[in-house]
Amino acid sequence: MKMISEFRNLGKVKLLIKKINGLVKKDKIYRFMEVCGTHTMSISKFGIRSLLPENVELISGPGCPVCVTSQGEIDAVFDLIKENKPIIATYGDLLKVPGSSGDNLLKLKSLGYDIRTVFSPLDVIKMAKQNRDKSIVFLSIGFETTTPPSAALVKVLENETIDNVYLFVMNKTMPNILEFIAKQKIVKIDGFLCPGHVSVITGESLYLPLVDNGFACVITGFEPIDILLGIYKLIKQVNDGNYFVDNAYKRVVKSDGNKKALELMHEVFEESDSYWRGIGIVKDSGLKLREKYDRFDAVKKFNVFVDHKSEIKGCRCGEVLLGLIKPYECGLFENVCNPENPVGPCMVSSEGTCAAYYKYERKRK
Numbered sequence: 001m002k003m004i005s006e007f008r009n010l011g012k013v014k015l016l017i018k019k020i021n022g023l024v025k026k027d028k029i030y031r032f033m034e035v036c037g038t039h040t041m042s043i044s045k046f047g048i049r050s051l052l053p054e055n056v057e058l059i060s061g062p063g064c065p066v067c068v069t070s071q072g073e074i075d076a077v078f079d080l081i082k083e084n085k086p087i088i089a090t091y092g093d094l095l096k097v098p099g100s101s102g103d104n105l106l107k108l109k110s111l112g113y114d115i116r117t118v119f120s121p122l123d124v125i126k127m128a129k130q131n132r133d134k135s136i137v138f139l140s141i142g143f144e145t146t147t148p149p150s151a152a153l154v155k156v157l158e159n160e161t162i163d164n165v166y167l168f169v170m171n172k173t174m175p176n177i178l179e180f181i182a183k184q185k186i187v188k189i190d191g192f193l194c195p196g197h198v199s200v201i202t203g204e205s206l207y208l209p210l211v212d213n214g215f216a217c218v219i220t221g222f223e224p225i226d227i228l229l230g231i232y233k234l235i236k237q238v239n240d241g242n243y244f245v246d247n248a249y250k251r252v253v254k255s256d257g258n259k260k261a262l263e264l265m266h267e268v269f270e271e272s273d274s275y276w277r278g279i280g281i282v283k284d285s286g287l288k289l290r291e292k293y294d295r296f297d298a299v300k301k302f303n304v305f306v307d308h309k310s311e312i313k314g315c316r317c318g319e320v321l322l323g324l325i326k327p328y329e330c331g332l333f334e335n336v337c338n339p340e341n342p343v344g345p346c347m348v349s350s351e352g353t354c355a356a357y358y359k360y361e362r363k364r365k
Helices: 003-005 010-023 037-045 071-084 105-110 121-128 147-159 174-184 195-200 204-212 224-238 259-268 290-295 316-320 353-364
Strands: 030-034 055-059 087-090 115-117 136-141 167-170 191-194 216-217 245-247 269-276 280-289
Touching: 010 224, 030 037, 030 224, 037 055, 037 147, 037 195, 037 224, 037 353, 055 224, 071 105, 071 167, 071 191, 105 115, 121 136, 121 147, 136 147, 147 167, 147 259, 147 290, 167 280, 167 290, 174 204, 174 280, 191 195, 191 204, 191 224, 195 204, 195 259, 204 216, 204 245, 216 224, 259 269, 280 316, 290 316, 316 353
Parallel strands: 030 055, 030 191, 087 115, 087 136, 136 167, 191 216, 216 245
Antiparallel strands: 269 280
16 A cells, blocks of 8 residues: 555646756647557546646557457457357456447347456366366457567467367557557657566666657556656657657566567467557567467367458547547547447547547546
8 A cells, every 4th residue: 555655646746847858848749649548548537637737648559458359359259159159258347349240248248158258378177177078268458568578478388288268369569559650750759658567577778769759758658647657757758859768667567578488479479460449450560379379279179250441430449549539529428439338449448549548538628
């Protein structure tokens, strides 16, 4: 608790706000993208946007893994379930993500399909041993933070010769999507509030290409003082014109990351082109199982077809993910699309931008 209270200290918050106000240039607009969905939720929860000078804008990026998963992949999962009826092992965040037909995993569960929530891929091992006569499909999703546990699952399956578990791999990685945003200049930004969770695994070098392209970069944690300190450091880099990867989360993030986790991830998975919701295909921004582990691939095992062209009509999650619009600029937000009846994944996920705005910022718009 001490760690939390120290990073929510009101006196320190006020001091940082004062320092930020003293640093900003009145004739300049500062625009920073927080890439991580957990950052987005914290910024909304603690009202950080309202504490900043008017000319400092925070833009939410594509850092929520559930949100960026393509509609085609979600629909393909539902097709797999209906045609093959395996046990589905999934994280809770995916349960309410709607398919094009309006179905979601909770609805399928109510219809009798075997959908089970897990807290770790390793929970699947116990499930597999208790259900030797059934096929189990684990919905593997996430960035560098959650991919190593998926890799560990594959290694256990191999070592213990468990042959009834398959992975539906929807994992993505950060380097290429960040480079894509930086080079495509889809939205004008001066720097990135870099994701702390991902950085624990990758280390600091992930962001060097962004610095080389003239963007400020600061790795931060998720408490108010973490985020305000990160914003202060970003403004300072922009003012000085001196861009580098600053690590303001050293209590958790080491400069070279977690080498063992990275080695395990790259042993089991290899880079592949990946389709991002609302963005399209980004080269080498996803992962697939290496050929050696093909037998664990659910898409190949069940001959699943993934059609990336389908999107839910009226849903503007793609534009929200790119920072092109705020959630309340989507015509569905709040009225048609809300946490009880989410139309798009940005309203479903606990890291979704629309969910954050709905829960904490509706009254501030």
